Amino acid sequence: MIDILICDAYLYIDHEQEIPDGWIAIEKGRVHSVGSTDQPPPTAARVISARGRLVTPGLVNAHHHMYQNLTRSYAPATRMPLFAWLQALYPLWAGLDADCVYVSSYVAMVELLLGGCTTSMDHLFIHPRPRLVDEQFRAAREIGFRLYATRGSMTRAQEDGGLPPIALVQDEDTVMADCERLVATYHDPAPGAMGRVALGPVSLFSSSERIMRESLAMAERLGLRLHTHLAEDMAEDDCCLNLYGCTPTEQFERMGWASPRTWVAHYIYPSTSEIDRIARAGVGVVQCPSSNMMIGGGSADALDMRERGIHVGLGCNGSATTDHASMWMETRNAMLLGRAGHGPQAMGAREALDMATRGGAACLGWEDEIGHLRPGACADLVIWHASDVALAGALTDPVEGWLRCGPAVAGTTIVAGKVLVENGEPVMAALGDVLREHARQARRIQQRD
The missing domain is CATH 3.20.20.140 (Metal-dependent hydrolases)
Known part of the structure; x- marks a missing residue:
């Protein structure tokens, strides 16, 4: 079974391919397959709806x-x-x-x-x-x-x-x-x-x-x-x-x-x-x-x-x-x-x-595996979010709207098939402790003579 299926997306695969109403399937840290709504997607353990948002390679x-x-x-x-x-x-x-x-x-x-x-x-x-x-x-x-x-x-x-x-x-x-x-x-x-x-x-x-x-x-x-x-x-x-x-x-x-x-x-x-x-x-x-x-x-x-x-x-x-x-x-x-x-x-x-x-x-000499979403690529991708206010009126081109409007942020970020940002928030439980230690170290560094 597929690990993650992202559906209802505007997929930017790379500079040569875009799927306006598509899905992307992830299996074992790789892009398994991509398709449009007229192609039935595979069954997945988890389904994430992009709700029409832009999905790009990481x-x-x-x-x-x-x-x-x-x-x-x-x-x-x-x-x-x-x-x-x-x-x-x-x-x-x-x-x-x-x-x-x-x-x-x-x-x-x-x-x-x-x-x-x-x-x-x-x-x-x-x-x-x-x-x-x-x-x-x-x-x-x-x-x-x-x-x-x-x-x-x-x-x-x-x-x-x-x-x-x-x-x-x-x-x-x-x-x-x-x-x-x-x-x-x-x-x-x-x-x-x-x-x-x-x-x-x-x-x-x-x-x-x-x-x-x-x-x-x-x-x-x-x-x-x-x-x-x-x-x-x-x-x-x-x-x-x-x-x-x-x-x-x-x-x-x-x-x-x-x-x-x-x-x-x-x-x-x-x-x-x-x-x-x-x-x-x-x-x-x-x-x-x-x-x-x-x-x-x-x-x-x-x-x-x-x-x-x-x-x-x-x-x-x-x-x-x-x-x-x-x-x-x-x-x-x-x-x-x-x-x-x-x-x-x-x-x-x-x-x-x-x-x-x-x-x-x-x-980086890594163009075979990252920077695109063709089948076989590393499953590194982003579902982009921006406020409804920021995108109001941007109806004709999701890619141009993503960069001209905004600011856009990662609503979901996936690396090697694992969700690391969800609903715009990092999933790392240790982040709060790290930020507190970062503040302490920054004060120490900046107070040096």
Whole structure:
């Protein structure tokens, strides 16, 4: 018998298929079948009526820093440009420990679920204490969230031309040993995995050439993906020119990172020829609309990159820059940026939704199983809710209405066939205790001298 049947839905399967009055059947954590009302659905142990609401694949967050929700809206840094903002927050983040990472990851994952996200990467690049990524996997397993942890690193301090203070820098041997341990412990390359690991030196100006090369060698040896920030800020050009005598993209290419196993965050300030080279190399790019607008640093031209053949996903980025973790909001802001830059005819809800689903899945190298609802896919999906007031008059196109109206929230979020948000509320009994501990840890972090 089918585990769950969702009926009376407007089904967005992927960019090629929509079923206006349909059903979707879930069995053993997979999409078993989909159909329309003129096709009798299978018998199921549980039936959920979507009552005509939009059902989409779970959104895929392709770039995040979950620990940063401990320092949201930190007043001294709210009007700073990127580099000054980082330097203002590094001393606070030096207080991270296992408890901090666990509660911040737990809160981030629940918040992402409420915003319709069912798979997220996380780029934890600050490691003042050992075994912090382990706490992220603990939170993900307790919740039932699909996590792609990226073991980040910083190996070049201010004294060596980097950005972080020396207290937050690790040596290359320590980093690579921990990467090897995490991959052996948590990385699951099998179909339907709930946890995977990628390698992520934070940036070309705060990571040494050695760590870039050794991360590449390990990724090739173990079949891993690679991630970093690239061309995020104009000041990055000056840093790379001083350190390497070239642009960030040129150094990225020199390090051998320009390949289909790599995806990069932001990529706001490349030249046209550099974009073309990145496209030919098969590198994925993540646009982080809200974060880039909040920090005032511009944003990647997602439409132009898609036209050049680049897989473009969307990301929330750090909760300390966007102060939220809603992939619905990122998807809407991506649509607005596209329209602002290229005109109303260039971008609609479906193009933005495609980036938030298939685009993000492609960045993670997971497009075969997530980001769509074709039979055989992981059963990660969302039944979207919005108030009757917000949707009043939106009669002709549920997908456009979902993103143009709103705000929309996840009424039901299902990951691997398990309901994690129901009637707009998380099902985790421990959430209250976690939030109380999160508040305590945030106060401790922000009161550091």
